């Protein structure tokens with residue numbers, strides 16, 4: 001896993017949703033109830049932009065067809081049968097970092 005510093009973002013307990021580009025991937029950063037979550041910014045249903053959505057009950061809701069995804073696990077609501085990728089977040093002295101695992105690393109772990 002490689003850790004990437006998020007540019008232009010300081011830790012805050014205020015709620016926010018922001019899209020950033022990290023290592024070429026669109027990441028949706030969500031500040032929700034004092035915790036920062038990092039999930040894929042593309043909705044797996046039909047490609048909606050999750051950073052245009054809203055949060056409630058620990059989930060983010062896509063603005064296009066209102067599918068919802070758990071901010072912790074990435075799981076879609078029952079019946080959706082889908083999920084979004086989630087990434088670990090670390091708050092360090094010099095900023096916010098997101099951990100990302102490459103496709104190659106995931107394949108390597110699958111065959112351990």
Ligand code: FES
Pocket residue numbers: 043044045046047048062063064065066067
């Ligand atoms: S595109 Fe997100 S719910 Fe359909």
